[in-house]
Amino acid sequence: xxxxxxxxxxxxxxxxxxxxxxxxxxxxxxxxxxxxxxxxxxxxxxxxxxxxxxxxxxxxxxxxxxxxxxxxxxxxxxxxxxxxxxxxxxxxxxxxxxxxxxxxxxxxxxxxxxxxxxxxxxxxxxxxxxxxxxxxxxxxxxxxxxxxxxxxxxxxxxxxxxxxxxxxxxxxxxxxxxxxxxxxxxxxxxxxxxxxxxxxxxxxxxxxxxxxxxxxxxxxxxxxxxxxxxxxxxxxxxxxxxxxxxxxxxxx
Amino acid sequence: xxxxxxxxxxxxxxxxxxxxxxxxxxxxxxxxxxxxxxxxxxxxxxxxxxxxxxxxxxxxxxxxxxxxxxxxxxxxxxxxxxxxxxxxxxxxxxxxxxxxxxxxxxxxxxxxxxxxxxxxxxxxxxxxxxxxxxxxxxxxxxxxxxxxxxxxxxxxxxxxxxxxxxxxxxxxxxxxxxxxxxxxxxxxx
Amino acid sequence: xxxxxxxxxxxxxxxxxxxxxxxxxxxxxxxxxxxxxxxxxxxxxxxxxxxxxxxxxxxxxxxxxxxxxxxxxxxxxxxxxxxx
Numbered sequence: 308x309x310x311x312x313x314x315x316x317x318x319x320x321x322x323x324x325x326x327x328x329x330x331x332x333x334x335x336x337x338x339x340x341x342x343x344x345x346x347x348x349x350x351x352x353x354x355x356x357x358x359x360x361x362x363x364x365x366x367x368x369x370x371x372x373x374x375x376x377x378x379x380x381x382x383x384x385x386x387x388x389x390x391x392x393x394x395x396x397x398x399x400x401x402x403x404x405x406x407x408x409x410x411x412x413x414x415x416x417x418x419x420x421x422x423x424x425x426x427x428x429x430x431x432x433x434x435x436x437x438x439x440x441x442x443x444x445x446x447x448x449x450x451x452x453x454x455x456x457x458x459x460x461x462x463x464x465x466x467x468x469x470x471x472x473x474x475x476x477x478x479x480x481x482x483x484x485x486x487x488x489x490x491x492x493x494x495x496x497x498x499x500x501x502x503x504x505x506x507x508x509x510x511x512x513x514x515x516x517x518x519x520x521x522x523x524x525x526x527x528x529x530x531x532x533x534x535x536x537x538x539x540x541x542x543x544x545x546x547x548x549x550x551x552x553x554x555x556x557x558x559x
Numbered sequence: 560x561x562x563x564x565x566x567x568x569x570x571x572x573x574x575x576x577x578x579x580x581x582x583x584x585x586x587x588x589x590x591x592x593x594x595x596x597x598x599x600x601x602x603x604x605x606x607x608x609x610x611x612x613x614x615x616x617x618x619x620x621x622x623x624x625x626x627x628x629x630x631x632x633x634x635x636x637x638x639x640x641x642x643x644x645x646x647x648x649x650x651x652x653x654x655x656x657x658x659x660x661x662x663x664x665x666x667x668x669x670x671x672x673x674x675x676x677x678x679x680x681x682x683x684x685x686x687x688x689x690x691x692x693x694x695x696x697x698x699x700x701x702x703x704x705x706x707x708x709x710x711x712x713x714x715x716x717x718x719x720x721x722x723x724x725x726x727x728x729x730x731x732x733x734x735x736x737x738x739x740x741x742x743x744x745x746x747x748x
Numbered sequence: 749x750x751x752x753x754x755x756x757x758x759x760x761x762x763x764x765x766x767x768x769x770x771x772x773x774x775x776x777x778x779x780x781x782x783x784x785x786x787x788x789x790x791x792x793x794x795x796x797x798x799x800x801x802x803x804x805x806x807x808x809x810x811x812x813x814x815x816x817x818x819x820x821x822x823x824x825x826x827x828x829x830x831x832x
Contacts, residue, residue, distance in 0.1 A: 500817065
Protein backbone atom coordinates (compact mmCIF):
# COMPACT_ATOMS: atom_id res chain seq x y z
CA UNK A 308 0.00 0.00 0.00
CA UNK A 309 2.59 2.50 1.14
CA UNK A 310 4.97 1.48 -1.62
CA UNK A 311 2.22 1.81 -4.16
CA UNK A 312 1.48 5.38 -3.09
CA UNK A 313 5.13 6.25 -3.17
CA UNK A 314 5.37 4.84 -6.66
CA UNK A 315 2.37 6.86 -7.78
CA UNK A 316 3.66 10.06 -6.28
CA UNK A 317 7.09 9.33 -7.70
CA UNK A 318 5.68 8.94 -11.18
CA UNK A 319 3.73 12.19 -10.69
CA UNK A 320 6.89 13.86 -9.57
CA UNK A 321 8.71 12.59 -12.63
CA UNK A 322 5.99 13.98 -14.85
CA UNK A 323 6.37 17.29 -13.07
CA UNK A 324 2.64 17.48 -12.56
CA UNK A 325 2.47 17.19 -8.82
CA UNK A 326 5.60 18.69 -7.49
CA UNK A 327 6.04 18.07 -3.80
CA UNK A 328 9.10 20.17 -4.14
CA UNK A 329 12.27 19.66 -2.18
CA UNK A 330 13.06 23.35 -2.31
CA UNK A 331 10.10 24.72 -0.37
CA UNK A 332 11.99 27.81 0.55
CA UNK A 333 10.72 30.59 2.70
CA UNK A 334 13.60 30.95 5.09
CA UNK A 335 16.47 33.36 5.30
CA UNK A 336 19.60 32.31 3.50
CA UNK A 337 23.05 33.47 4.48
CA UNK A 338 25.38 34.42 1.66
CA UNK A 339 28.52 35.99 3.02
CA UNK A 340 30.04 34.80 6.22
CA UNK A 341 31.85 37.17 8.54
CA UNK A 342 33.06 37.00 12.11
CA UNK A 343 32.08 39.37 14.87
CA UNK A 344 32.79 38.86 18.58
CA UNK A 345 34.19 35.47 17.62
CA UNK A 346 30.86 34.31 16.25
CA UNK A 347 29.98 33.40 12.72
CA UNK A 348 27.48 35.83 11.27
CA UNK A 349 26.00 36.05 7.82
CA UNK A 350 25.06 38.58 5.25
CA UNK A 351 21.52 37.40 4.64
CA UNK A 352 18.58 37.67 2.27
CA UNK A 353 17.04 40.20 4.61
CA UNK A 354 19.99 42.53 4.20
CA UNK A 355 19.76 42.31 0.43
CA UNK A 356 16.05 43.10 0.55
CA UNK A 357 16.65 45.99 2.93
CA UNK A 358 19.31 47.40 0.64
CA UNK A 359 17.01 47.14 -2.38
CA UNK A 360 14.06 48.72 -0.55
CA UNK A 361 16.18 51.52 0.84
CA UNK A 362 17.81 52.17 -2.52
CA UNK A 363 14.38 52.43 -4.11
CA UNK A 364 13.29 54.86 -1.40
CA UNK A 365 16.44 56.95 -1.66
CA UNK A 366 16.19 57.11 -5.45
CA UNK A 367 12.56 58.16 -5.09
CA UNK A 368 13.56 60.80 -2.55
CA UNK A 369 16.35 62.14 -4.76
CA UNK A 370 14.06 62.41 -7.77
CA UNK A 371 11.41 64.07 -5.61
CA UNK A 372 14.02 66.44 -4.21
CA UNK A 373 15.15 67.46 -7.70
CA UNK A 374 11.57 68.01 -8.80
CA UNK A 375 10.89 70.07 -5.69
CA UNK A 376 14.03 72.16 -6.19
CA UNK A 377 13.03 72.85 -9.76
CA UNK A 378 9.39 73.43 -8.91
CA UNK A 379 8.09 76.95 -8.96
CA UNK A 380 5.50 77.63 -6.25
CA UNK A 381 3.76 79.96 -8.67
CA UNK A 382 3.00 77.19 -11.13
CA UNK A 383 0.68 74.22 -11.17
CA UNK A 384 2.55 71.11 -9.90
CA UNK A 385 2.95 68.08 -12.16
CA UNK A 386 1.69 64.57 -11.52
CA UNK A 387 4.77 63.30 -9.73
CA UNK A 388 4.96 66.35 -7.53
CA UNK A 389 1.28 66.01 -6.78
CA UNK A 390 1.80 62.44 -5.62
CA UNK A 391 4.72 63.47 -3.41
CA UNK A 392 2.75 66.33 -1.92
CA UNK A 393 -0.30 64.19 -1.36
CA UNK A 394 1.85 61.60 0.42
CA UNK A 395 3.52 64.15 2.68
CA UNK A 396 0.19 65.83 3.36
CA UNK A 397 -1.49 62.53 4.24
CA UNK A 398 1.32 61.59 6.64
CA UNK A 399 1.17 65.02 8.26
CA UNK A 400 -2.58 64.73 8.69
CA UNK A 401 -2.23 61.25 10.19
CA UNK A 402 0.33 62.34 12.77
CA UNK A 403 -1.46 65.57 13.60
CA UNK A 404 -4.80 63.88 14.18
CA UNK A 405 -3.31 61.07 16.26
CA UNK A 406 -0.70 62.92 18.28
CA UNK A 407 -2.31 66.31 18.58
CA UNK A 408 -1.34 69.52 16.86
CA UNK A 409 0.98 70.52 19.67
CA UNK A 410 3.52 67.72 19.45
CA UNK A 411 2.53 65.91 16.28
CA UNK A 412 4.59 67.91 13.78
CA UNK A 413 7.89 66.81 15.35
CA UNK A 414 7.18 63.15 14.77
CA UNK A 415 5.70 63.23 11.29
CA UNK A 416 9.08 62.79 9.60
CA UNK A 417 9.87 59.66 11.60
CA UNK A 418 6.37 58.25 11.22
CA UNK A 419 6.51 58.97 7.50
CA UNK A 420 9.86 57.24 7.19
CA UNK A 421 8.81 54.05 8.94
CA UNK A 422 5.44 54.11 7.19
CA UNK A 423 6.99 54.20 3.73
CA UNK A 424 9.74 51.78 4.69
CA UNK A 425 7.44 49.17 6.25
CA UNK A 426 4.87 49.50 3.48
CA UNK A 427 7.45 49.00 0.76
CA UNK A 428 9.03 46.15 2.74
CA UNK A 429 5.69 44.42 3.15
CA UNK A 430 4.69 44.64 -0.48
CA UNK A 431 8.19 43.80 -1.72
CA UNK A 432 6.95 40.19 -1.80
CA UNK A 433 5.16 41.22 -4.98
CA UNK A 434 8.51 41.90 -6.62
CA UNK A 435 9.99 38.54 -5.71
CA UNK A 436 11.94 39.71 -2.69
CA UNK A 437 11.69 38.11 0.69
CA UNK A 438 10.04 40.83 2.77
CA UNK A 439 12.59 42.29 5.20
CA UNK A 440 9.84 42.53 7.81
CA UNK A 441 9.57 38.73 7.79
CA UNK A 442 12.83 38.70 9.72
CA UNK A 443 12.53 39.20 13.46
CA UNK A 444 15.71 41.28 13.53
CA UNK A 445 14.07 43.94 11.40
CA UNK A 446 10.81 44.24 13.29
CA UNK A 447 12.58 44.08 16.64
CA UNK A 448 14.75 47.01 15.60
CA UNK A 449 11.72 49.06 14.60
CA UNK A 450 9.89 48.19 17.80
CA UNK A 451 12.95 49.00 19.89
CA UNK A 452 13.22 52.43 18.29
CA UNK A 453 9.57 52.98 19.21
CA UNK A 454 10.30 51.72 22.75
CA UNK A 455 13.19 54.17 23.11
CA UNK A 456 11.05 57.00 21.79
CA UNK A 457 8.21 56.15 24.18
CA UNK A 458 10.46 56.28 27.22
CA UNK A 459 12.49 59.27 26.06
CA UNK A 460 9.29 61.26 25.63
CA UNK A 461 7.93 59.80 28.87
CA UNK A 462 10.86 61.14 30.85
CA UNK A 463 10.76 64.39 28.91
CA UNK A 464 7.10 65.20 29.55
CA UNK A 465 6.21 63.32 32.72
CA UNK A 466 9.56 63.60 34.50
CA UNK A 467 9.71 61.37 37.57
CA UNK A 468 6.07 60.35 37.49
CA UNK A 469 6.87 58.30 34.41
CA UNK A 470 8.63 55.88 36.74
CA UNK A 471 6.33 56.21 39.72
CA UNK A 472 3.31 55.50 37.51
CA UNK A 473 4.59 51.92 37.32
CA UNK A 474 3.97 51.50 41.07
CA UNK A 475 0.62 53.26 41.12
CA UNK A 476 -1.48 50.36 42.30
CA UNK A 477 1.32 48.76 44.27
CA UNK A 478 -0.12 45.32 43.84
CA UNK A 479 0.01 45.55 40.06
CA UNK A 480 3.66 46.61 39.85
CA UNK A 481 4.88 43.39 38.19
CA UNK A 482 2.08 43.51 35.65
CA UNK A 483 2.86 47.14 34.83
CA UNK A 484 6.53 46.33 34.33
CA UNK A 485 5.72 43.32 32.17
CA UNK A 486 3.27 45.45 30.22
CA UNK A 487 5.97 48.02 29.50
CA UNK A 488 8.40 45.36 28.36
CA UNK A 489 5.74 43.56 26.36
CA UNK A 490 5.02 46.63 24.26
CA UNK A 491 7.99 46.35 21.87
CA UNK A 492 7.81 42.55 21.88
CA UNK A 493 4.15 42.47 20.92
CA UNK A 494 4.61 45.20 18.33
CA UNK A 495 7.53 43.45 16.70
CA UNK A 496 5.87 40.03 16.90
CA UNK A 497 2.67 41.38 15.39
CA UNK A 498 4.40 42.74 12.33
CA UNK A 499 6.76 39.80 12.07
CA UNK A 500 4.05 37.19 12.56
CA UNK A 501 1.69 38.65 10.00
CA UNK A 502 4.27 39.08 7.31
CA UNK A 503 5.99 35.79 8.05
CA UNK A 504 2.71 33.89 7.87
CA UNK A 505 2.09 35.43 4.47
CA UNK A 506 5.58 34.57 3.33
CA UNK A 507 5.30 30.99 4.60
CA UNK A 508 1.98 30.50 2.87
CA UNK A 509 3.29 31.91 -0.38
CA UNK A 510 6.45 29.80 -0.09
CA UNK A 511 4.42 26.65 0.46
CA UNK A 512 2.09 27.42 -2.43
CA UNK A 513 4.93 28.22 -4.79
CA UNK A 514 6.84 25.16 -3.64
CA UNK A 515 4.05 22.63 -3.59
CA UNK A 516 1.88 23.45 -6.56
CA UNK A 517 2.84 22.61 -10.13
CA UNK A 518 4.51 25.41 -12.04
CA UNK A 519 1.58 25.81 -14.44
CA UNK A 520 -0.85 26.51 -11.66
CA UNK A 521 1.48 28.89 -9.85
CA UNK A 522 1.57 31.09 -12.91
CA UNK A 523 -2.10 31.92 -12.51
CA UNK A 524 -3.44 31.13 -9.11
CA UNK A 525 -1.40 32.97 -6.43
CA UNK A 526 -2.34 36.42 -7.66
CA UNK A 527 -5.24 36.62 -5.25
CA UNK A 528 -3.09 35.40 -2.38
CA UNK A 529 -0.46 38.00 -3.22
CA UNK A 530 -3.13 40.65 -3.19
CA UNK A 531 -4.25 39.49 0.24
CA UNK A 532 -1.01 38.61 1.99
CA UNK A 533 1.28 41.22 0.51
CA UNK A 534 -0.89 44.20 -0.30
CA UNK A 535 -3.88 44.04 2.05
CA UNK A 536 -2.26 42.48 5.10
CA UNK A 537 0.95 44.42 4.52
CA UNK A 538 -0.84 47.75 4.29
CA UNK A 539 -2.95 47.03 7.37
CA UNK A 540 0.03 45.95 9.43
CA UNK A 541 1.92 49.06 8.34
CA UNK A 542 -0.96 51.22 9.39
CA UNK A 543 -1.31 49.36 12.68
CA UNK A 544 2.39 49.60 13.49
CA UNK A 545 2.44 53.34 12.81
CA UNK A 546 -0.82 53.87 14.71
CA UNK A 547 0.45 51.96 17.74
CA UNK A 548 3.72 53.90 17.68
CA UNK A 549 1.82 57.17 17.58
CA UNK A 550 -0.67 56.15 20.24
CA UNK A 551 2.00 54.90 22.64
CA UNK A 552 4.12 58.01 22.18
CA UNK A 553 1.21 60.41 22.49
CA UNK A 554 0.13 58.69 25.72
CA UNK A 555 3.29 60.07 27.31
CA UNK A 556 2.27 63.66 26.51
CA UNK A 557 -0.44 63.59 29.15
CA UNK A 558 1.10 65.16 32.19
CA UNK A 559 -0.25 63.91 35.48
CA UNK B 560 11.72 32.43 -4.19
CA UNK B 561 14.15 35.27 -4.03
CA UNK B 562 17.05 33.32 -2.64
CA UNK B 563 16.78 30.93 -5.56
CA UNK B 564 16.74 33.81 -8.00
CA UNK B 565 19.70 35.45 -6.36
CA UNK B 566 21.66 32.24 -6.02
CA UNK B 567 20.99 31.07 -9.55
CA UNK B 568 21.95 34.43 -10.96
CA UNK B 569 25.44 33.74 -9.68
CA UNK B 570 25.77 37.07 -7.95
CA UNK B 571 25.91 35.48 -4.54
CA UNK B 572 26.66 31.98 -3.43
CA UNK B 573 24.54 30.67 -0.61
CA UNK B 574 26.87 29.69 2.16
CA UNK B 575 26.52 26.34 3.82
CA UNK B 576 26.26 27.66 7.36
CA UNK B 577 22.84 29.18 7.08
CA UNK B 578 19.89 28.22 4.97
CA UNK B 579 16.19 28.19 5.64
CA UNK B 580 16.45 30.23 8.80
CA UNK B 581 13.10 31.49 10.02
CA UNK B 582 13.48 32.59 13.59
CA UNK B 583 16.32 32.52 16.01
CA UNK B 584 17.09 34.26 19.24
CA UNK B 585 20.81 34.57 18.77
CA UNK B 586 23.55 37.05 18.02
CA UNK B 587 22.58 37.15 14.35
CA UNK B 588 19.21 38.61 15.26
CA UNK B 589 20.71 41.21 17.58
CA UNK B 590 23.26 42.30 14.98
CA UNK B 591 20.53 42.44 12.33
CA UNK B 592 18.42 44.58 14.62
CA UNK B 593 21.34 46.92 15.25
CA UNK B 594 22.10 47.20 11.54
CA UNK B 595 18.50 47.87 10.69
CA UNK B 596 18.10 50.43 13.46
CA UNK B 597 21.08 52.35 12.11
CA UNK B 598 19.76 51.98 8.55
CA UNK B 599 16.32 53.26 9.55
CA UNK B 600 17.84 56.23 11.34
CA UNK B 601 19.96 57.00 8.28
CA UNK B 602 16.90 56.62 6.06
CA UNK B 603 14.98 58.90 8.41
CA UNK B 604 17.66 61.58 8.12
CA UNK B 605 17.92 61.23 4.35
CA UNK B 606 14.19 61.24 3.73
CA UNK B 607 13.67 64.19 6.08
CA UNK B 608 16.40 66.10 4.31
CA UNK B 609 15.50 65.11 0.76
CA UNK B 610 11.77 64.53 0.77
CA UNK B 611 9.67 65.61 3.71
CA UNK B 612 11.11 68.98 4.62
CA UNK B 613 11.47 70.33 1.05
CA UNK B 614 8.00 69.10 0.13
CA UNK B 615 6.54 70.72 3.23
CA UNK B 616 8.48 73.88 2.47
CA UNK B 617 7.15 73.93 -1.07
CA UNK B 618 3.59 73.43 0.12
CA UNK B 619 4.04 76.13 2.74
CA UNK B 620 5.32 78.54 0.08
CA UNK B 621 2.46 77.75 -2.23
CA UNK B 622 0.00 78.12 0.61
CA UNK B 623 1.47 81.48 1.54
CA UNK B 624 1.35 82.60 -2.04
CA UNK B 625 -2.25 81.56 -2.48
CA UNK B 626 -3.10 83.19 0.85
CA UNK B 627 -1.45 86.44 -0.16
CA UNK B 628 -3.15 86.37 -3.53
CA UNK B 629 -6.50 85.76 -1.92
CA UNK B 630 -5.85 88.56 0.54
CA UNK B 631 -4.92 90.96 -2.22
CA UNK B 632 -7.95 89.84 -4.20
CA UNK B 633 -10.24 90.58 -1.26
CA UNK B 634 -8.65 93.97 -0.66
CA UNK B 635 -8.91 94.80 -4.35
CA UNK B 636 -12.51 93.70 -4.36
CA UNK B 637 -13.21 95.93 -1.37
CA UNK B 638 -11.50 98.80 -3.13
CA UNK B 639 -13.55 98.19 -6.23
CA UNK B 640 -16.71 98.13 -4.12
CA UNK B 641 -15.74 101.41 -2.55
CA UNK B 642 -15.08 102.90 -5.97
CA UNK B 643 -18.40 101.66 -7.24
CA UNK B 644 -20.24 103.11 -4.26
CA UNK B 645 -18.46 106.39 -4.78
CA UNK B 646 -19.37 106.48 -8.44
CA UNK B 647 -22.94 105.59 -7.68
CA UNK B 648 -23.24 108.38 -5.17
CA UNK B 649 -21.51 110.71 -7.60
CA UNK B 650 -23.94 109.79 -10.32
CA UNK B 651 -26.88 110.49 -8.04
CA UNK B 652 -25.23 113.76 -7.09
CA UNK B 653 -24.79 114.63 -10.74
CA UNK B 654 -28.50 114.27 -11.34
CA UNK B 655 -29.26 116.50 -8.40
CA UNK B 656 -26.65 118.99 -9.51
CA UNK B 657 -28.07 119.05 -13.00
CA UNK B 658 -31.52 119.71 -11.64
CA UNK B 659 -30.17 122.39 -9.41
CA UNK B 660 -28.35 124.00 -12.28
CA UNK B 661 -31.47 123.80 -14.39
CA UNK B 662 -33.62 125.34 -11.71
CA UNK B 663 -31.02 127.99 -11.06
CA UNK B 664 -30.81 128.87 -14.73
CA UNK B 665 -34.55 128.88 -14.91
CA UNK B 666 -34.67 131.29 -12.01
CA UNK B 667 -31.97 133.37 -13.59
CA UNK B 668 -33.79 133.38 -16.87
CA UNK B 669 -36.98 134.46 -15.14
CA UNK B 670 -35.16 137.19 -13.37
CA UNK B 671 -33.53 138.32 -16.53
CA UNK B 672 -36.86 138.21 -18.32
CA UNK B 673 -38.46 140.40 -15.71
CA UNK B 674 -35.47 142.70 -15.80
CA UNK B 675 -35.65 142.93 -19.54
CA UNK B 676 -39.34 143.53 -19.38
CA UNK B 677 -38.84 146.25 -16.78
CA UNK B 678 -36.15 147.84 -18.81
CA UNK B 679 -38.30 147.64 -21.86
CA UNK B 680 -41.15 149.22 -19.96
CA UNK B 681 -38.88 151.99 -18.72
CA UNK B 682 -37.53 152.48 -22.20
CA UNK B 683 -41.00 152.49 -23.61
CA UNK B 684 -42.19 155.09 -21.11
CA UNK B 685 -39.11 157.15 -21.83
CA UNK B 686 -39.71 156.85 -25.53
CA UNK B 687 -43.33 157.76 -25.02
CA UNK B 688 -42.31 160.72 -22.86
CA UNK B 689 -39.89 161.89 -25.46
CA UNK B 690 -42.47 161.43 -28.15
CA UNK B 691 -44.95 163.33 -26.04
CA UNK B 692 -42.44 166.09 -25.47
CA UNK B 693 -41.65 166.21 -29.13
CA UNK B 694 -45.33 166.27 -29.85
CA UNK B 695 -45.71 169.07 -27.32
CA UNK B 696 -42.88 170.93 -28.95
CA UNK B 697 -44.33 170.36 -32.38
CA UNK B 698 -47.70 171.47 -31.10
CA UNK B 699 -46.34 174.66 -29.64
CA UNK B 700 -44.35 175.24 -32.79
CA UNK B 701 -47.43 174.65 -34.86
CA UNK B 702 -49.39 176.89 -32.52
CA UNK B 703 -46.90 179.63 -33.05
CA UNK B 704 -46.87 179.08 -36.78
CA UNK B 705 -50.63 178.99 -36.93
CA UNK B 706 -50.78 182.11 -34.79
CA UNK B 707 -48.29 183.79 -37.09
CA UNK B 708 -50.27 182.64 -40.13
CA UNK B 709 -53.51 183.71 -38.62
CA UNK B 710 -52.01 187.04 -37.75
CA UNK B 711 -50.68 187.51 -41.26
CA UNK B 712 -53.94 186.23 -42.77
CA UNK B 713 -55.92 188.48 -40.48
CA UNK B 714 -53.73 191.41 -41.19
CA UNK B 715 -53.98 190.76 -44.91
CA UNK B 716 -57.72 190.38 -44.58
CA UNK B 717 -58.04 193.48 -42.48
CA UNK B 718 -55.68 195.31 -44.82
CA UNK B 719 -57.83 194.33 -47.80
CA UNK B 720 -61.07 195.34 -46.06
CA UNK B 721 -60.01 198.56 -44.49
CA UNK B 722 -56.91 199.52 -46.37
CA UNK B 723 -57.75 202.93 -46.98
CA UNK B 724 -60.27 203.96 -44.33
CA UNK B 725 -58.53 203.21 -41.14
CA UNK B 726 -55.20 204.35 -40.11
CA UNK B 727 -52.39 202.41 -38.79
CA UNK B 728 -53.28 202.68 -35.12
CA UNK B 729 -56.89 201.77 -35.68
CA UNK B 730 -55.81 198.88 -37.76
CA UNK B 731 -53.57 197.36 -35.10
CA UNK B 732 -56.30 197.97 -32.47
CA UNK B 733 -58.75 196.16 -34.60
CA UNK B 734 -56.43 193.20 -35.04
CA UNK B 735 -55.93 192.98 -31.32
CA UNK B 736 -59.66 193.02 -30.76
CA UNK B 737 -60.26 190.40 -33.35
CA UNK B 738 -57.63 188.20 -31.83
CA UNK B 739 -59.13 188.72 -28.39
CA UNK B 740 -62.51 187.89 -29.76
CA UNK B 741 -61.30 184.76 -31.32
CA UNK B 742 -59.58 183.76 -28.05
CA UNK B 743 -57.09 181.17 -27.55
CA UNK B 744 -59.64 178.47 -27.45
CA UNK B 745 -61.32 179.09 -30.71
CA UNK B 746 -58.32 178.71 -32.96
CA UNK B 747 -56.79 176.04 -30.93
CA UNK B 748 -59.60 173.63 -31.29
CA UNK C 749 15.61 8.28 19.96
CA UNK C 750 15.43 11.00 22.59
CA UNK C 751 15.95 13.57 19.86
CA UNK C 752 13.10 12.09 17.87
CA UNK C 753 10.80 12.24 20.91
CA UNK C 754 11.73 15.86 21.57
CA UNK C 755 11.15 16.77 17.92
CA UNK C 756 7.80 15.00 17.85
CA UNK C 757 6.72 16.62 21.09
CA UNK C 758 7.84 20.01 19.74
CA UNK C 759 5.79 19.52 16.60
CA UNK C 760 2.74 18.53 18.66
CA UNK C 761 3.38 21.46 20.97
CA UNK C 762 3.57 23.82 18.02
CA UNK C 763 0.25 22.53 16.80
CA UNK C 764 -1.32 22.95 20.22
CA UNK C 765 0.14 26.44 20.53
CA UNK C 766 -1.72 27.42 17.42
CA UNK C 767 -5.00 26.71 19.22
CA UNK C 768 -4.42 30.23 20.51
CA UNK C 769 -5.60 31.31 17.06
CA UNK C 770 -9.20 30.62 18.11
CA UNK C 771 -9.33 33.57 20.50
CA UNK C 772 -8.21 36.29 18.09
CA UNK C 773 -10.42 34.75 15.43
CA UNK C 774 -13.51 35.12 17.61
CA UNK C 775 -12.41 38.52 18.85
CA UNK C 776 -11.64 39.92 15.43
CA UNK C 777 -14.84 38.56 14.02
CA UNK C 778 -16.82 40.12 16.85
CA UNK C 779 -15.03 43.44 16.33
CA UNK C 780 -15.71 43.29 12.60
CA UNK C 781 -19.37 42.51 13.24
CA UNK C 782 -19.70 45.39 15.68
CA UNK C 783 -17.88 47.60 13.21
CA UNK C 784 -20.29 46.66 10.45
CA UNK C 785 -23.23 47.35 12.77
CA UNK C 786 -21.73 50.71 13.70
CA UNK C 787 -21.23 51.64 10.04
CA UNK C 788 -24.80 50.60 9.35
CA UNK C 789 -26.04 52.81 12.17
CA UNK C 790 -23.83 55.75 11.34
CA UNK C 791 -22.43 55.60 7.80
CA UNK C 792 -20.97 59.09 8.10
CA UNK C 793 -18.32 57.97 10.58
CA UNK C 794 -17.12 55.09 8.45
CA UNK C 795 -13.49 56.17 8.32
CA UNK C 796 -13.17 56.54 12.08
CA UNK C 797 -14.99 53.29 12.75
CA UNK C 798 -12.87 51.30 10.32
CA UNK C 799 -9.57 52.66 11.65
CA UNK C 800 -10.61 52.08 15.25
CA UNK C 801 -11.78 48.58 14.36
CA UNK C 802 -8.52 47.73 12.63
CA UNK C 803 -6.50 49.01 15.57
CA UNK C 804 -8.60 47.04 18.00
CA UNK C 805 -8.30 43.93 15.89
CA UNK C 806 -4.56 44.36 15.68
CA UNK C 807 -4.31 44.58 19.45
CA UNK C 808 -6.66 41.63 19.89
CA UNK C 809 -4.44 39.65 17.59
CA UNK C 810 -1.56 39.85 20.07
CA UNK C 811 -2.41 36.68 21.96
CA UNK C 812 -2.71 34.75 18.74
CA UNK C 813 0.65 36.05 17.69
CA UNK C 814 2.18 34.96 20.97
CA UNK C 815 0.92 31.47 20.19
CA UNK C 816 2.32 31.79 16.68
CA UNK C 817 5.68 32.87 18.09
CA UNK C 818 5.75 29.88 20.42
CA UNK C 819 4.96 27.56 17.51
CA UNK C 820 7.65 29.12 15.36
CA UNK C 821 10.18 28.91 18.18
CA UNK C 822 9.33 25.24 18.77
CA UNK C 823 9.68 24.47 15.08
CA UNK C 824 12.66 26.52 14.02
CA UNK C 825 14.55 27.70 17.06
CA UNK C 826 13.89 24.80 19.35
CA UNK C 827 15.41 25.48 22.77
CA UNK C 828 14.68 21.95 23.97
CA UNK C 829 17.10 20.28 21.61
CA UNK C 830 19.98 22.02 23.30
CA UNK C 831 19.09 20.41 26.60
CA UNK C 832 19.64 16.84 25.43
